[in-house]
Amino acid sequence: QVxxxxxxxxxxxxxxxxxxxxxxxxxxxxSLTMNWYRQAPGKxxxxxxxxxxxGGDTYYADSVKDRFTISRDNDKNxxxxxxxxxxxxxxxxNYCNTPSSIWTGGRDYWGQGTQVTVSS
Numbered sequence: 561q562v563x564x565x566x567x568x569x570x571x572x573x574x575x576x577x578x579x580x581x582x583x584x585x586x587x588x589x590x591s592l593t594m595n596w597y598r599q600a601p602g603k604x605x606x607x608x609x610x611x612x613x614x615g616g617d618t619y620y621a622d623s624v625k626d627r628f629t630i631s632r633d634n635d636k637n638x639x640x641x642x643x644x645x646x647x648x649x650x651x652x653x654n655y656c657n658t659p660s661s662i663w664t665g666g667r668d669y670w671g672q673g674t675q676v677t678v679s680s
Contacts, residue, residue, distance in 0.1 A: 561585060561586050562586030562587060562664075562669065563584075563585055563671075564582055564583070564584050564657070564669055564670065564671035565585075565672070566656055566671040566672065566673060566674040567581050567674060568580040569677075570675075570676065570677070572646050572677070572678055573678070573679070573680055574678055575645055575647075576646050576678070577646065578646065579642045579643070580596070580641040580643065580654055580674060581638055582596075582638065582640075582641075582656030582671055583637060583638050584637045584639070587637070587663065588663055589637040590634040591613050591661075592661065593610065593612050593613050593659060593661070594611045594630075594632060594639045594656060595607060595608075595609070595610050595611075595659065596609045597657055598650075598654045598655070599652055599653050599673075600650075600651060605655070607621060608620070608621050608624055609621070609624065609628055610630070611630045611639065624643075627643065627645045627646075628641060628644070629641070629644075630642075639656055646676070646678045647678060648678050648680075650676065650678050651676060651677050651678050651679070653676075654674050654675075655670055655672075656671045657669065
């Protein structure tokens with residue numbers, strides 16, 4: 561069964577940290593480019609970070625550079641996003657995604673999302 565499952569969200573105080581995980585199944589994970597997106601209340605979904613296939617390159621949105629780190633463990637078929645120094649405006653549902661490719665049969669896939677709430 562092909563699926564992405566996120567975990568690790570929760571409630572954190574401003575300045576705190578969380579590590580999100582995305583477990584992939586049914587894919588040749590190491591061949592996939594993987595993304596983390598977030599969607600804040602009332603806003604559009606936005607790309608936060610990207611890890612290219614085999615983890616060769618990474619990309620970050622300007623707003624999260626130096627605070628967030630994307631990584632992957634290809635042996636465990638798992639993508640991670642370490643979030644440090646979280647702020648109130650970082651409250652969002654976080655999604656992992658793999659875009660359409662020959663490795664996904666020509667379609668993109670999304671997880672169900674994990675909620676991160678930053679509140680004092």
